[in-house]
Amino acid sequence: MKELLVQLRGAVMSTLVLAVVCCGLYPLVVFGLGQALFAGKANGSLIVDSKGVVRGSRLLGQPFSSDKYFHPRPSAAGNGYDPTSSGGSNLGPTSKKLADSIAQNAADYRSQNGLDTNAPVPADAVTASGSGLDPHISVANAEVQAPRVAKARGLALEAVRALIAQHTDKPDLGFLGDSGVNVLVLNLDLDGVK
Amino acid sequence: MTRSVDWLQLACFVALLALITKPMGLYLCRVLDAKGKTWLDVIFKPLERLTYWVMGVDPEKEQDWKLYTFAMLLFSLVGCLFTYAILRLQKYLPLNPQGLDNLAPHLAFNTAASFTTNTNWQSYSGESTMSYLSQMLALVIHNFTSAATGIALAAALVRGIARHSAKTLGNFWVDLVRITYYLLLPICVVFAVVLISQGMIQNFKPYTTAKLTESYTIQVAKTDAKGQPVTTNVAVMVQAPKLDEKGKPVMTNGVAVMADVPKLDEKGQPVMTNMPVMVDQKVEEQSIPQGPMASQVAIKMLGTNGGGYANANAAHPFENPTPLSNFLQMLSIFAIGSGLTYYLGRQTKNQGHGWSVWASMMVLFLAGCLLCWWAEARGNPIHQHLGVAAADGNMEGKEVRFGIFNSALFATITTDASCGAVNSMHDSFTPLGGFVPLFNIQLGEIIIGGVGAGLYGMLVFVVLAVFIAGLMVGRTPEYLGKKIQAYDVKMSMLSLLVLAVSILGFSAWACVSKWGLDGLNNSGPHGLSEILYAYSSCNGNNGSAFAGLNANTPWYDATLGIACFVGRFLMIVPIMGLAGSLGAKKISPPSAGTFPVSGATFVVLLLGTVLLVGALNFLPALTLGPIIEHFQALQGKLY
Numbered sequence: 001m002k003e004l005l006v007q008l009r010g011a012v013m014s015t016l017v018l019a020v021v022c023c024g025l026y027p028l029v030v031f032g033l034g035q036a037l038f039a040g041k042a043n044g045s046l047i048v049d050s051k052g053v054v055r056g057s058r059l060l061g062q063p064f065s066s067d068k069y070f071h072p073r074p075s076a077a078g079n080g081y082d083p084t085s086s087g088g089s090n091l092g093p094t095s096k097k098l099a100d101s102i103a104q105n106a107a108d109y110r111s112q113n114g115l116d117t118n119a120p121v122p123a124d125a126v127t128a129s130g131s132g133l134d135p136h137i138s139v140a141n142a143e144v145q146a147p148r149v150a151k152a153r154g155l156a157l158e159a160v161r162a163l164i165a166q167h168t169d170k171p172d173l174g175f176l177g178d179s180g181v182n183v184l185v186l187n188l189d190l191d192g193v194k
Numbered sequence: 195m196t197r198s199v200d201w202l203q204l205a206c207f208v209a210l211l212a213l214i215t216k217p218m219g220l221y222l223c224r225v226l227d228a229k230g231k232t233w234l235d236v237i238f239k240p241l242e243r244l245t246y247w248v249m250g251v252d253p254e255k256e257q258d259w260k261l262y263t264f265a266m267l268l269f270s271l272v273g274c275l276f277t278y279a280i281l282r283l284q285k286y287l288p289l290n291p292q293g294l295d296n297l298a299p300h301l302a303f304n305t306a307a308s309f310t311t312n313t314n315w316q317s318y319s320g321e322s323t324m325s326y327l328s329q330m331l332a333l334v335i336h337n338f339t340s341a342a343t344g345i346a347l348a349a350a351l352v353r354g355i356a357r358h359s360a361k362t363l364g365n366f367w368v369d370l371v372r373i374t375y376y377l378l379l380p381i382c383v384v385f386a387v388v389l390i391s392q393g394m395i396q397n398f399k400p401y402t403t404a405k406l407t408e409s410y411t412i413q414v415a416k417t418d419a420k421g422q423p424v425t426t427n428v429a430v431m432v433q434a435p436k437l438d439e440k441g442k443p444v445m446t447n448g449v450a451v452m453a454d455v456p457k458l459d460e461k462g463q464p465v466m467t468n469m470p471v472m473v474d475q476k477v478e479e480q481s482i483p484q485g486p487m488a489s490q491v492a493i494k495m496l497g498t499n500g501g502g503y504a505n506a507n508a509a510h511p512f513e514n515p516t517p518l519s520n521f522l523q524m525l526s527i528f529a530i531g532s533g534l535t536y537y538l539g540r541q542t543k544n545q546g547h548g549w550s551v552w553a554s555m556m557v558l559f560l561a562g563c564l565l566c567w568w569a570e571a572r573g574n575p576i577h578q579h580l581g582v583a584a585a586d587g588n589m590e591g592k593e594v595r596f597g598i599f600n601s602a603l604f605a606t607i608t609t610d611a612s613c614g615a616v617n618s619m620h621d622s623f624t625p626l627g628g629f630v631p632l633f634n635i636q637l638g639e640i641i642i643g644g645v646g647a648g649l650y651g652m653l654v655f656v657v658l659a660v661f662i663a664g665l666m667v668g669r670t671p672e673y674l675g676k677k678i679q680a681y682d683v684k685m686s687m688l689s690l691l692v693l694a695v696s697i698l699g700f701s702a703w704a705c706v707s708k709w710g711l712d713g714l715n716n717s718g719p720h721g722l723s724e725i726l727y728a729y730s731s732c733n734g735n736n737g738s739a740f741a742g743l744n745a746n747t748p749w750y751d752a753t754l755g756i757a758c759f760v761g762r763f764l765m766i767v768p769i770m771g772l773a774g775s776l777g778a779k780k781i782s783p784p785s786a787g788t789f790p791v792s793g794a795t796f797v798v799l800l801l802g803t804v805l806l807v808g809a810l811n812f813l814p815a816l817t818l819g820p821i822i823e824h825f826q827a828l829q830g831k832l833y
Contacts, residue, residue: 006250007265010367011272013249015335018374019276021241022338023331026379027396027489030386034396034488037387042396044482044512046404056404057482059393059511064408073594077506079412084321084401084481086506088591088619090742092720093574094823096832098590098622106581123573123586129593130509130601130618136594138586169516169595175199175206177517178597187407 047184049193055184061135062184067112067152069190070137070145072183073124074105077132089128102126113144136180139168153190163189200599204563207521207603208556211528215552218529219536225376226349226537228253228368238375245371256362259774262350263767265366266343270310270763273339278306280332290325291400297323300751307755309333311762312340312644314494314501314614314737315728315754317746321483321504326398333501334490341497341530342373344646347766348534351650354773355674356541358781363773377530378497385526386492393515396488401481409478415470425468429456487512495526498644500614500737508604508617509593520600520617527613531642534649542674546792551652554800558641559610562630567602569627576830588627591619602627609634612644614737621715621724621740625824628740632727632820635734637808638693644735650769654686656791657772659803661686663789672788675781685772692764693733694811700729700757701815709749715742718833719826723819728754733761 034042047055056062061072063081078085091098105126110119122141124134142164150160167186171177224230246253257265280287281302285295297305301317308315309332320329346369353363390396416424435443436453444451456464487503491513494501504510514520532552539548571587578584587598596604601618608615609631620631634641640652661678664671671678704710704725714721724740731738732754739745745754790796 003261007261007268008272010249010251010265011269014245014269014367014370015272015276015339017245017248018339018371019331019335022374022379022493023334026382027330027334027486029383030390030489030492031396031398031486033383033387034390038390041393042390042488043399044395044397044402044484045393045515046402046482054402054404054482055407056480057402057512059515060480060482061511062404062406062408062480063410065410066408069408079477080410081480083483085319086321086504086510087319087741088506088509088622090591090619090621090715090740092621092716092723092740092742092823093576093588093624093628093827094718094720094831094833095716099576099580099832102577102582102590103580110581118581120583121581123577123582123589124594126582127577127590127592129589130591130616131504131506131511131593133506133511134593134595135511138594140583171199172516172518172521175202176521177595177600180594184407191407 047188055188055193058182058185059135060133060184064183064187067148069187070142070149070181070183071112073134073137074101074126074128075132075134076128081133083133086131086133088130088132113148115144135182135184136169137183139164139179139181142181142186149190197599200567203521203599204603207524208560210525211532214525214529215532215536218533219540219548222377222530222533222537223540225372226369228365228372232376234376234380242371242375246367249367251365251367253365253368256365258362259350259354259770259777262363262366263770266347266766267763269339269366269370270343273336274306274310277309277332277336278302281305281328284325284328287325287327289327289330289398292325294323294325300748301746304751304755307758308732308737309336309499309501310340311735311758312336312344312497312499312612312647313732313735313758313762314499315732315739315758316501316737317751317754319505320502326485329490329503330486334493337490337493337497337499337501338374338378339370341378341493341499341645342370344644345373345377345530345534346370346646347770348646348649349537351653351769351773352538352541354775354777355653355676356543357777358676358779360777363777378493381496382489382492385496385522386488388522389488389491389519392519393512394488394491394519395484395512396486397484398486399484401483404480404482406478406480409476411474411476413472414475416473424471426471427466428469429464430467431455432457483512491523494615495523495613496530498527498531498611498613500608500612502615508615509619511593514617517595517600520596520604523615524604524607527607527611527615528642530645531611531648534646538649544674544792547674550792550796551656551800554797554804555610555641555652557797557801558637558804559606562610562634562641563603563606566606566623566627566630567599569624569630570602571598572624574624574827576827576832579830588622588624591622593618605631606634608738609736610639610641610643612639612647612735612737614731616738619741620727620738621742625820625827628723629816629820629824631738632723632730633808633812633816635730635736636697636812637804638690639734639736640804647735654689654769654772655800655804655807657682657686658807659796659800660789660791662803663799667787667789669787672782674791675784676776676779677782681775682772685768685775688768689765690807693761696757696760697726697729697733698811698815700733700753701726704729704750704753707749709747713744713747713750715744716833719819719823720833722815723823726815726819729757732757735761
């Protein structure tokens with residue numbers, strides 16, 4: 001019985017002490033260091049325009065559908081690109097629902113970008129990402145969309161392609177991960193928002 | 195299509211892991227020695243002494259296996275109740291700027307069970323359920339303590355193997371405190387700051403509202419002035435064969451054409467129902483979640499917990515902003531588990547044994563990774579038939595910045611270990627790509643494994659392998675000079691059988707129950723895979739999911755929570771019994787007939803044991819899930 005009380009005290013007190021250290025001190029230390037060293041990133045990499053309005057985060061995608069903007073990937077987060085309900089479609093490889101939505105997305109993508117009815121489409125253009133907030137599209141996807149955007153804006157194709165190159169995030173350290181074009185940053189740049 | 199740059203990433207990952215294994219192992223030797231000195235003593239020694247004083251623990255006094263296990267169980271119980279209480283009361287507690295409500299009892303039970311057992315199965319979506327306090331306190335405490343508990347148990351088992359004629363296996367409280375202070379906390383502080391440098395958030399602000407560049411409209415239910423939904427009375431429609439003027443069914447290609455017709459009751463009157471009136475709503479803003487994420491993610495990875503801050507876990511751009519953050523997160527999942535194999539070698543004075551165990555794990559890791567990568571890169575023939583570019587692979591549920599390779603690698607690592615964080619949605623993997631994480635979990639997560647849990651799980655297989663080798667040559671099996679007797683084999687088998695019985699038993703129950711089938715997001719063989727994955731994940735204390743399954747229902751929450759407990763504690767108790775038994779044995783000097791536990795023969799035997807047990811237990815169920823689905827996908831069958 002005495003041994004039980006000794007162990008019980010150990011269990012209760014260690015829970016409390018570790019709660020203070022690991023859940024109180026530790027996040028505060030990280031908070032302090034983060035705010036001191038990387039304040040912009042620790043607060044969400046927000047994009048603020050010249051009027052002081054928050055336009056989004058450079059890490060989170062936003063929905064775009066008109067011709068003059070690059071379109072992001074299909075999104076399964078809420079009604080699309082809702083950061084409060086991130087997630088994927090979670091539809092499996094033999095799901096009819098998934099196959100139907102890919103067929104629909106592919107048909108839309110081809111008609112928007114003037115492709116042949118059976119032309120292959122970039123995989124990322126017709127599939128939902130894991131987070132539903134993917135800020136990127138593949139370079140191939142951006143290249144297909146470039147003529148449409150250039151035409152809608154009356155810009156030279158070369159100018160739009162130069163912007164794509166400028167907003168392509170290259171693999172880290174030259175070899176980690178895949179290249180991706182940041183859609184929100186690219187579209188804001190097209191609008192002249194820096 | 196596999197690219198050479200991806201091979202370079204894989205080589206780089208394995209090389210770095212091999213490089214950190216020895217230093218990590220040497221450091222673990224110091225941390226897991228109650229009198230060990232580290233260069234962090236300056237900061238943490240006073241805190242360590244203070245902690246023992248508050249707890250009333252004598253750090254000099256060691257415990258036998260029963261008391262050690264009892265202390266661990268009691269500690270887990272207290273922590274579980276602590277978390278349950280906070281989740282049930284979060285509305286009344288501070289640090290809840292979004293005003294989120296208390297959790298329902300079944301969800302709070304499931305979450306408390308899941309985090310106490312290092313599982314981090316999440317039936318909830320973090321952004322819309324958990325207050326900052328719940329995330330920081332109720333959940334993060336277990337990220338530290340359940341990881342420290344796992345490492346402590348592994349250390350106790352290794353002590354049992356290394357010591358002879360010993361009554362005690364160390365002191366649980368000392369192990370718990372030292373692991374937390376000297377190992378987990380310091381690495382996490384550095385790691386969290388590095389993650390912030392990549393774009394991860396760490397703040398206490400309420401959610402930020404951003405103005406969308408292009409607004410869009412959605413359909414929402416109309417509400418009246420009192421907030422009640424407005425409804426309209428409409429006829430219920432049913433499908434019936436379409437008829438031509440002569441009253442004959444219209445056929446195309448031998449199949450009746452179906453049309454929507456009003457449903458009629460017995461009197462021939464249309465059946466009516468109330469439907470909500472939908473109206474257009476313009477969305478002009480995006481709500482951007484904030485919070486103390488980096489501190490939580492660092493320990494979530496290092497401690498192989500895996501519970502995401504956000505619902506999308508490590509696929510969320512805040513929670514895993516760049517390929518570099520992704521690489522470091524993968525490395526941190528394996529770091530401690532890999533170091534523990536070196537610790538094993540050092541403590542048993544047989545470094546070849548430690549490296550042989552590590553090599554066995556690496557063989558299984560590479561096999562799983564290559565299969566998953568190949569399957570995902572090959573893509574889904576059904577989707578390619580619809581026009582998806584074949585060279586792009588299966589991108590459903592994957593992020594562009596990680597691509598195919600880093601998604602497959604992450605999926606393999608997170609299920610080799612008992613981490614369960616995901617950077618892509620396993621539910622949407624190709625059948626064989628999804629088979630790999632599922633089978634990894636079912637093997638018992640002994641491929642590096644959860645911190646501590648992976649090593650003690652693998653050592654059970656080592657005991658079995660040695661036993662089988664002994665039977666084959668007709669000698670009393672010996673492991674590092676200790677005779678393996680009936681009691682030891684019984685304890686080992688018990689810990690393995692618990693896993694198989696619980697996974698298959700619960701899955702079978704869910705498959706024949708309405709509550710089980712109602713939660714499915716996919717039907718056909720993939721539905722079975724979803725159920726099988728859920729119970730494998732919880733029993734294995736992994737926490738990843740075929741996330742389409744809607745598991746936040748009373749039945750699923752309760753059974754999955756119980757599965758977490760079974761998979762953790764019913765496995766640990768026999769293993770601690772084994773540790774106590776091994777520690778009490780004498781060590782006999784090696785002879786010509788002793789089976790060496792290092793080298794290629796041992797590795798092959800160990801791999802054979804692991805695969806044989808895993809295959810015998812789970813292949814029948816897997817055949818009905820991912821394997822049959824693979825062939826159906828090749829034929830273009832849809833559900």
